[in-house]
Structures are given as structure tokens and as C-alpha cells.
Amino acid sequence: MFSEQVIACHHCDLLMTPPQVKEGECAICPRCNHKITRLHHSNINQLLSFAATGLILLFVTTQFNLMTFNLGGNVSQIDLWQSAINMYFDDYKVLAVLVLFFIFVLPALILLLIVAFILSLKTGIGCWAQTSMLRLIFVMMPWAMVEVFLVGILVSLVKLVTIAQMGLGWSFWAYAVFCFCYAKVLTLVDRYQFWHWIDEAHR
């Protein structure tokens, strides 16, 4: 899968000849044990389907309630937007926008770009944008905090369950499954693999 003559480890800069990696195997740096690449049994289609499923689930998440709160007949409920954007009206605008980016905008953009990238590889349309798409994907990746938000929901649920009756809406379950799809996409994304696809497409 390597088209390069030599590769270097990102964590210790050891220069090496590209390893022969078989499917299901993982190559690690002999000096610092940094994971260099991993070739999965799955293929590009599986990645495409997980990314597309994630996007659909994220859309479903915006359509229903995330949580309901019932304190002696006083009921309030929120959806995904409100959970981030309500702080906006309390004059914490920057924080509200940041939260919305971390839990929704960035994961959505990442999945969208992955789908667009794979479709562009398959059809050959928009070759010129492929490198910028990949660069964007890898820049955004560390900032999407899907799993952290899921834990945040659970913590606030437990926090409130002692004082009020709590309910979880469909959005929560959709988000939980979305979280699984997103995690699966993350494990399938491999830098060397992605750039190798570009090299092949441009050859």
C-alpha cells in the first residue's frame, strides 16, 4: 500500500523502508512504538457506508428530543440544538458556538467530507479538491468531541435523577448509535491509506 521509497515516524523521525503490511496487520515504529499504519480487512465501501450512516443518524438526532425533565409536573425538554445554543441567550455566545462546533458541526463536516472524498475517488469528479478535502479532514479530527458529549449527557442525567423525573428522547439513542458509527469511521481512517488512494487515482 505504500507508494513511497522511504517513510519517517512522526513521533521519533526514524527513517525506514515502508513495511509490508497485510490485511488486519498493524505497522509500528521499531524505535518508539508509534502506530504507523493499519490495514483493515474492510474496504473503502465499508468506510463509505459507516460515514453515510453516521450522517443520517446525525440528521435524525436533530429531529427529536434529547432529554425531558419533569419536576412535579413542570416539564421541559431540549433537543440537540438547544443543548448548545441556550447558552447563547445567556450572553455566553462564544461558548455556545464552540459547543455546537464540537458536538455537531465538526463531526458532520468530517463525515460529509469523507463521503464526498470517497465519492470523488470513485467517480473521478472533483479531483482538484481531493487533497484539500483530506487536509481539512485531518485538521478537524482532533476537535470533534462526540464521545465526550455522550458522557456529558449521562453525567447530567445522573446529576438530575435525584431531584426530578428524567427521560431520554429518541435523539439520545440516535446520537449514541451515531457515536458508534463515528468511532468506527475513526478507526478505519488511516493517513497512509487515504493518501495512497489519491496517488492511485491521480496516476
Place this chain on the structure above:
Amino acid sequence: MNDYCRQSAASQQLANCSSCSLVSPIELGQCPRCQTQLHLRKPLSLQLTMAYLITALLLYIPANLWPMMVTEKLGQVEYNTIIGGIIVLWQDGSEPIAIVVFVASVLVPIIKFIILFMLCFSVYFSGLLCPAKRLKLYRLTELIGRWSMVDIFVVAILVALIQLEQLLNVQPGSGTVAFAGVVILTMIAAKSFDPRVLWDDFDRKCDH
């Protein structure tokens, strides 16, 4: 004697592209595959890391002193700091959640501060641990960095959910902005640190 560690790409004047991992000569200036600027090492990595860390450390003071959440219960206003919120959780009998919040919003930032400061200083003064062990610590900071955001998300959810006028309502406190700043700045600090410097420094000392 070489400025860069043994068998490294940099000692051959080869740069590893930070975006696409293509190894190419540094003279090119730009990566031939993805047009990213090429550097042998991240420029100003130690200075930037230290600058972000010190800013984060300063922000960490108001993050702990200012309230994270302002709760209004039947006209009574209550201010909760990070530590205060954890104590309330513990007293309410939800010890496991108190521990989760404690780890995410107190332990993780402190561990990140200690490790990153230690890594920066270990380059200036001779190393405390071998590079492989220091690298493990660096990977730990990268792994745990984002989890401190849990507290911010909890505040966001509670603020949105609990709006029962006079009966009970929750507003975000000014501490949230400072704390979010701490989390984001320490994440940027970890990103601007270049772990390859650890190996350069180690091999330079061994050569002497």
C-alpha cells in the same frame, strides 16, 4: 556531531510532511503531494508550547475560583465552582459521577500541565526519563486532553434543560469560559509540541 537524532529523516535533510506523511527533501519548501509547508521540526515548538501552557495555567485560576453554574432555587441564588459541584455530587450520594467529574475536570488538566511542563523542561535540562518513556507520557496527554470538556457540556445541557422560571433555573457562570479556554489551550499546547525534539536532544547528549 549532528543536530538531529540518529537515523532520522531530518539528519538526511529530509522532511516528513505533517499532513500527508510524504518524505521529501527540505529544499523543496512545499510538499510535492499536498502543498503543505515543509519543516524538519515544528517551528518554535518549545516556545509555543510553553506560551500556550502558561496562558492556560493563568486561566486555570479563574476557572477554579469563578462559578461554573449559577442555580436559582425559589429565589435563592447558589454559585457552584468546579470543586463545589463535585462536593455537592458526593454529598448527594452519587459518588461514581463525582469521581468521573473529578477525574475529567480536576485531575486531567493538572496531569496535562505537569506532563507538558516536564516535557518542555526535559529538553532544556538533561532528561529525567528515556525518550521512549517521555513519549508515552506525551501520548497520554494527547489521549486524555479532550475529556476535560465533559464539564462544559454538562453545564450547557443543564442550562438548556432547567428553565422553570422562579422555581428552579440554571445559568452558566463566568468560570465556564475560563475553563473552556484552559481545555482548548492545553490541547493546542500538546499539538504544538514536537515529540521528535525529545529524541534529538537525547542523542545529542549521548554523542558528547
